[in-house]
Every structure is written in C-alpha cells, then in structure tokens.
Amino acid sequence: MGLTGRRQGWPVLAQVRGPDRLGRGAAARSARTARLQPRTASADRVVKSVCPYCAVGCGQEVYVRDGRVVQIEGDPDSPLSRGRLCPKGSASLQLTTGSAREHRVRYRPPHGSDWEDLDLDRALDMIADRVIETRRRTWQEHKQDGTRLRRTMGIASLGGATLDNEENYLMKKLYTALGVVQVENQARI
Amino acid sequence: MGTSFGRGGATTFPADLQGSDCIVIQGSNMAECHPVAFQWVMEAKARGAKVIHVDPRFTRTSAVADLHVPLRAGSDIAFLGGLIHHVLTQGADFREYLVAYTNAPTILREDFADTEDLDGLFSGFDPATRHYDPVTWQYEGMKVAAAAGQRDEEHDDWVRRRARAGHETQRADAMGSHGAVFGGRPERDETLQHPRCVYQVLRRHFSRYTPELVEELCGVPRELFLEVAEAICSNSGRERTTAFVYAVGWTHHTVGVQYIRTAAILQLLLGNIGRPGGGIMALRGHASIQGSTDIPTLFNILPGYIPMPHAHHDQDLAAFIAGDAGDTGYWGNMGAYTVSLLKAWWGDKAQPENDFCFDYLPRLDGPAGTYQTVAGQIDGTVKGYFLVGENPAVGSANAKMQRLGLANLDWLVVRDFSLIESATFWKDGPEIETGELRPEEIGTEVFFLPAAAHTEKDGSFTNTQRLLQWHHKAVEPEGDDRSDLWFYYHLGRRIRDKLAGSADEMDRPILDLTWEYPTEGPLAEPSAEAVLREVNGWGPDGRALGSYTELAADGSTACGCWIYCGCFAGEVNQTARRRPASEQSWVAPEWGWAWPANRRILYNRASADPGGRPWSERKAYVWWDEDQGRWTGHDVPDFEPTKHPGYVPPEGARAEEAIGGADPFIMQADGKGWLYVPSGLVDGPLPTHYEPVESPVPNPLYACQHNPVREGMARPENPYNPSGGAPGSEAFPFVFTTYRLTEHHTAGGMSRWQPYLSELQPEMFCEVSPALAAERGLEPLGWATIVTARTAIEARVLVTDRMAPLKVGGRTIHQVGLPYHWGPNGLVRGDAANELLAVVMDPNVHIQEAKCATCDVIPGRRPRGPALLALVERYRRQAQSPPGGGR
C-alpha cells in the first residue's frame, strides 16, 4: 500500500468522503478489524452441553478447535434458556480452560509442612489400600444385641451435587457394597 | 413436598411460569440466583401477571416485582399461615377441587389434639425423649379389620413401629418419592362440616394467624399483607392460576420442611397443583442436586427413594418391603423396585433363594448425616473421608467444626478443580492463624486429585425441574485430571483386585458386585452411557426397559433407579434429545427426559375436573378423550393412560388399582393431596410457627419457643446464642441472614478462582440499613465485624435502604445480610459467613438453619491471631452462652 492508499484508509478521510458520515460504521473499520473472526467461526466442532453451575440447566454449545475448547456459548435451541447464559455460565470457558485449575496430583504426608508430587496411579493404589485397611479395622458385623449391621463407620464421603448422575450412581453402588453408609452431598447443606 | 403430594420434586417447570396469572416468590432471590429461569417470570409479567416478592431484603428480584413484602427472617410460616387463614375465612378456596382432590373431607381420630389445644404441641409428645408418637394423628377408621379391641391395638402398634423405623432411618427423605403409607380406607365428609374433618381442623389450627398477628410477628403491615392475600385469591380458580417459587430460603431452617408444607396447603386450597401456570417451583442450587437426591449420595436412601434398611432382628426382604410398601398407590410396587435394584447390583448372585442378596446391604441404626460425620471425625471414629466437589471448610455451618474434623482424620481425599480450603486447611486455615492448630501436629494424610470438567466427560445432570440433560464430551482432560466416573470405577476395580480370593464374609458384597463397564479412549474412561443404561434397567431379554411399570419382583428385571426407568427406552439415550424449542410447544417434551416417565407437570390429572374435562379452556392441559378412551393433552398424563375418570376401585384393590379415576395424587395411598399429613413427618401433621433457635423475640403464639423436636448438637465446638429474651440474649441483638450473588457459586469453589467473576464481585460485604449503621457507627465502605458465639468475621460495609428495619412485637429489629461465597483461598478472599452459624437442624431432613440467626455488629476489622479468640470469649461470657444448647 502506497502513501496515497494509506491516506485513503484513514478513518477521518473515509468518514468525510464515504457514506458513513458519523464515523461509527464502515469508515472506522481497519483492515485488522476486518480480518478478525469470532472464535466460534474457526472451530472445527460444536458440542452440545449443559451449564455446570446452577440447577436451571441452561444449554451450552462448546466450540472446539484442534482438540481444545475455544469458546462456550448459550444454546439457542434450549427451551429452558433460549440461548441465554448468566455471568457464571458465561464464565465457564474460564472455569474449564483457565489457569486456576490444578492439573497434577498433590500429596501431603501426615504432619507434612508442604505439598509433594505423587504419581496418579500410585495415588489410586494408596487410596485403595487406605480404604481396605480402614474398613477392616472399623468393621461392624453385628450390633451388641446381635442384629446385623455389616458396615463401617470409619469411612465417610461428602459430595455429589455437581456430579453427573452416572458418577453418583457408581459412588453409591461402590460405597454401599463396601458397607460405607456415611455418604452425603450438598442437598443437605 | 413428598409428604403433601407424593413426590419430592418441583411440581412444575420454570418455562411454565410464563402462563401464570400471579407468581409469589418467597425464600428465593430468583433474579439473582436463577437468573436465566427468571426470564419466564418476566414473560408472565409482560403478559399481565402480578409478581410478588416476599423477602427480608429488597433484592434484584424485588426491583422488578410488582410488590415487595419485607418480612422478618424466620417468620414465613406465620405469613403463609396468615394467607391460609384468609382463604379459609373468606371462603376463597376452590371448593370442587378441594373436595375431590385433597384430604380436606377426611375425618381424624377423636384423640387428636392440636397445637391450639396444647399451647404449641401436638398430641403424642414425650418430653423425656422429645419425640412424637404419631398414633393419634391418624385418620378415623384406619383399622386393620372390622373386629374391635385387639385388632385396633395392632394397627396402632403398626403405626408406632413404622414411625419409629421412620425416625431411625430418617424416613422423611424417603418421602422424596412418595407420601407415607397406611392400611384401610379413611372416612370422609364431603360437606366439610364434620368437626373432625381435616378442613375444620385446619380452620381451628390457623384461627389465630390473623392479619394482626402477621403484622406483629412478621413485621408486615396489614394493608400489604391483604394486598398479597387478595392477589392470590383473585388469581386462582377455574380460569386463573397462581404459582409459588422457593429456594433454600425456605429449606434452611429448623422448620424447613414445614415451610414448604405451608405453601403446599395454600396451593391445594386454591386448587393450583397439577395445573398450568400453577404449582410449587423448587429452585435448587446445583447443576445436579436433584439428581444427587434421586440417585442419592445420601445416607438414608437408596436410588429412587427406597429407604436404607435399618438394623432389625430377623429382617428379610419380605419384612422390609411389608414395613414400607403401602398396599395402595404406586408405592405398592416397592418389591419390584427393590428387587430390580438388587439385580442391577449383584446380578446373577442375586437369586430368590438368597433374598436377592438383600443381606448385602449395610444397616443403619441412627442418623449418619454430614454433621454426625463431622462429630465422628472430632471424636476419632471417622478416619477416612472423601470430598468430591465439596468444600465444607467454608461451605458448611460452623466451618471451624468442619476443619477440626478434617484435622483429626487419618486420611482425606479431595477431588476438585483447584486447591480449595478443605484441601489446604492444614497449612493456612484460620486455626493456624489463631495458633489453635499447628501443621506439624496435624496427622491427616491428604490426597488432592484434580477433577475433569463437564466439557471433558459424557454424562447427565438432573436440573431443578427433574429434567435429565446429557452433556457430551468435547475434549480429553489434561494431565492427571479425571472424571469421578473414572475415579470410582478404577478405585472399585483395584479394591476388588486386591481383595480377590478373600474368603472373608465381609468382602462378599464387594466381590460379588457387578462392576464390568466397557472403557474407551486413551484414559480407559468407563462408558457413561453404559452406566445410564444400567440405571434405566433391562428386561428378561436383556433389552432396555421402557417404563417402570414393566419392573417385576421375581428377579426377571434389573434397574438401578426405578424413577429413571425409561431414560434409555428403545436403547436410545433419551436424555440427549435436543429437538429445538422453536419446533415444540412450551412444554418441550422432546428436550431431554424428565422423571417420572417424561412428565413435565406432576399430578396433571388435576388440570381436568373429576369428569376429565379441563377446568377451563384457558387452563386446559391434560384431559380425557372419550372417543379414544385415553388421557391426552400437552404433556404425558401423570396417570394411567386409559383409566376412565369414573373408575371406582373394587373392594380389596391394591397398588395402582386402588387409585380411583378422579384421584390425581397417584403416589399417595389414597390418591389425594394432603393438607394434613397423618404420618411421615416427625414434627407434626400441620405446620406451626416456632421461632428460629436464635431469635430476638419470644414466640407470640405458643409457650413453645422453638420446634420442640428440632435436632441440635450439644458440643463445645457448637455453642448457641441465647435467644428470645433469655438472659444474655442482649449480647446478640440483630438478626442476620446469608445469601448468594449471581456472580458467585455457593462456597466459591467454582467462582472465586475465575478472574471474570472475581472482578464482578471482588469482596465480602455486609448489608446494613442506614439506621443500624448510625446506631453502631459503621462507615460506608469501611469495615464491620460480625460476632456470634461461634466466632467473628469481618466484611466491608454496604449501607443501604434495601435492608429495612422492621417493627416486630413493638420493637425495631435490624437485619444484616451476608453473602456466603468467600473464604481464605482463591483470587478474591474474605471471611466465610458460614463461620458464624451453629449447627441446628430440621428433624425431618437434617438440613441446618442457615437463613437466620442472631449476631452483634461492631465497627472496624476483626482482631487477628489469639486476639480473635479473646473477643469471642468475651461475648460468650457476656451471653452466658451454654456450650451446645438445643438437643
């Protein structure tokens, strides 16, 4: 682009010469602006989803590019939300892709003063051992009067209100089979 | 809601509010907390509906309502009771609906005594145990057989036994899906004249809940109250409907269940249940909180609201079912639901000879809820703890007690997105600052395992309207992030591998468990659809079932949660259906899948008159089509599709056959909506106003200050403020209430770490009126310290007319508003409001009282370190605060 060309691109010239006399439309548009595209336009896939925050259950569309989530928008098809999201739902891109997420297992040994690294597989193994050991140590087969209890009061769990139904189902099934009865969630809090 | 109507879910869906003629929002700041659902309220308003907001604070909801009614926190039963009184004395009830569809005509026993007779107690109260014996609350004529004497006693014993079992296993939650059961047929007087019929009992019970009382007790001026009363009466009946909307503002009380009962009575009197634009919309707080009750991560129920068995001598499956199942109503099929669950869990091992492995289920012998668990942690009996997307160190009442529990564990597993306070309490919790705990003294071994987000896994959420919606996985999780499905599946697999070969009897249930799920992808993620298919269940041919009516008690069907049966009908994931809104009616039956059986308004048989015709053209919803011989309309009928409106059950009919053609409440044993609840509640058959445990005033109605059977926690970590004019109560002269903001989410675990949301609401604050600010010398934007017997917290001062002082019992009551989203970690930090609360609970569902308590407010920041403990100690001494009052 020569000097003349650049001058012609000046917003003020475009404004006085062109049809956009108020300078709020085409006249103010730069070449860079013209090249900008919403993240939604360049996505390779759109995946239907549901807002993970509150129980209204607004529909979401998750835009994915190169295996990464690039944008989350309200789903206009949803009869519950008609495309709208509140500030929380709108922030779910940050929730899912933001830097606040911890992506590594952290381990604090008894009486420790700081976090340590731990391999995920090793962590799972250690937790399985803890469950087995605590369960055995605190097992109650019968009450004093002889009625059957078949449980442990040594292990408890809290959580579930933001989990999927399938997750809650596996939790309840596993805990019950282990004899863990102290299973609770936010519904009571 | 379970005890009144039969099922514990919202009776309607938010988009249906657009057709309401009047909407009363009480116990909820809907515009703030459920903003996107609030669009339907605004639609209704645009169409001319009247919107009323009843709340201690003037909020974003009040700002757009036609009417804001400020009332004292904790006085809602008196306010709603006043409305009931108005309806009854003005004869404004919907008489045809009331007589046909509710238990208003049912006659009660002669020995029943009301709170009006006993100064705040019902008959059957045992002061020694502080429990009710509900035998006298029963209907007249509920005898096992005609033979007198002996047999009647048998019936009474049966009621008592059931009540006891109900109390032990905390049955009220099991009422989530059905009202209580009983034997026999009750007597009715359809003229409503009999002095002992429910209608007349109701009139007497609420006779003193007058506009004058409402003014004195709630602080609501008479004219304002009457404006509400007239609005709901003139917007109910054949042609018009009124809806009620509530949230945790009602459940977080020692009388929480009775709050909702009061609204249920009102809506039944006005004929607004089961009809479009009517109903009671319960707004739940979390994406899948309804789902986590339906498929419960709760101690007292199994999937589908089947109660957890209780430790009894010689109890086998038959005795368990006989003890709980009614003979009549859909709950009469509990055997089929229970056996199908056992088949889903123990597969081929579950056979008729071994009672389908019923013995593999662990037994309860008392409450085992979250606050009992915390006490167990402090006492050293609970040693291992899983926290799954939950942050009790800031999110539960008396947060300090929670942290003391965490600090006394052997091991703790935290699964979350970020290092929340419950994961780091050993390092930087408030007790470290005050010097009460030191990291090297805390022996808890902590595993933090990062969780996968909703975009990184398949699965379904159940929202506030009982609707299951599938979310699809968009990308693989990063690093060590895993779904909870992955975690529990692989944890279970490992435990089973390690125990393989064990001959120990205690290991049989876990080794015999069906635990084979196909896995997929690089992380060996178990298939969520395979799990959902098990929840739905399959028949003898292995094909997915279409409806819970296909379940059998002979072991030929398997089903993980009977109320969800049908969500995978025809081998299709029904929860993933997404037919666009523009192609459907407002009911949108082809978007996701709602329990039960994809019905969107519950009890919708009541939208037609007893003959099956719509009450009016304007309010037509589901009706009887004589030509086709079936029910039809805009929704799936919540009724047997071909049962004629004129059907009369034959003598001796059981289960659904005992429900008449004009009985819309099919989960109830008598098919009626219950104004009066003869069994199923532990604190009385009718709602009664009691003062909150921490209240600034004495109860003006009865000698009974508090709910006589409330559940307290007598522990040194849990002291109560003296209340109702008791000595020392002047130390805590103000009422505070906790609440949420649009821009944050509960305890903040999913919001305080997000820059956008943190910028929108950057700091903990307290809302006070100009009068209170002047009285206590609080500077706008300065600091205030709020003190209770538990501890003290600090907050920025927001002086606003939105917190109006109220005239109650002749004096001025100041209220303080506190959002509860903050804690010591995250991008924006602040003290947690839950630090201030004591643990004291509703005896039916064990939910704590968080919406009102008393406090003091002083200017300036709170002291740091040991000086904080000294300040609280000074207050405790001044208040002569008993260590752990209540019970």
Ligand code: SF4
């Ligand atoms: S904060 Fe966000 S969501 Fe709220 S009004 Fe502003 S732009 Fe809209």
Ligand code: SF4
């Ligand atoms: S977008 Fe807002 S209103 Fe909708 S589900 Fe999410 S948090 Fe709730």
